């Protein structure tokens with residue numbers, strides 16, 4: 146069964162429709178790349194999946210979205226956001242807060258650790274999962290802002306993983322990183338997908354080709370094509386997809 150499923154999803158800002166009837170399945174334990182030109186609605190679509198879209202009062206959402214077959218709009222939003230975590234293009238740890246506290250904060254606020262020891266264990270677990278532990282274990286008390294950009298992004302991933310999410314949404318997570326750090330995040334995602342569904346927005350077709358299992362190609366708020374990554378790149382059914390993957394769109 147799909148981890149996330151949308152039916153007839155629409156989003157508009159005032160008179161402008163930016164998601165225009167999207168039916169999409171996100172399979173579990175795999176990476177789905179959401180591709181498409183700038184302004185096609187990729188970020189908006191991700192923001193629906195954890196209902197972050199509700200922070201935009203001018204956004205109007207209709208249609209259905211299911212997580213494990215349950216209507217997300219009828220779920221407790223705190224529960225939803227625990228299960229569906231998100232990382233952004235620009236790493237956004239709280240810079241003055243320590244590396245440890247950046248990961249621990251959400252666990253504390255949600256009372257997810259019963260003791261100080263459990264909190265420490267969960268923070269360590271998340272940092273290990275994000276492949277950052279070895280680099281920060283000796284300076285957990287240092288401000289997060291002192292880390293490099295690539296480390297800050299892995300810290301944000303650790304912060305998300307601390308909730309043991311079922312879905313990780315990533316909005317162009319490597320767009321601000323150099324090739325070395327990009328490769329680290331890509332390798333990390335390939336590990337993480339064993340335990341969760343990952344939806345990654347990217348505007349690098351090569352990145353989708355390298356690490357995704359499925360591609361959804363979005364154009365002007367509609368899914369033009371969805372399928373296994375290999376098929377999308379070797380035998381695209383739609384001319385727009387072909388143009389996009391060959392860099393002509």
Ligand code: ADP
Nearest residue numbers: 158163181182183184185186187188189190201
């Ligand atoms: P992408 O991530 O694919 O570049 P977005 O989802 O950010 O696209 O945006 C899709 C469309 O919705 C764009 O035309 C953008 O201008 C518009 N849009 C996004 N957010 C808002 C908003 N808060 N108010 C009005 N229009 C918005």
Ligand code: MG
Nearest residue numbers: 187188189316
């Ligand atoms: Mg975007």
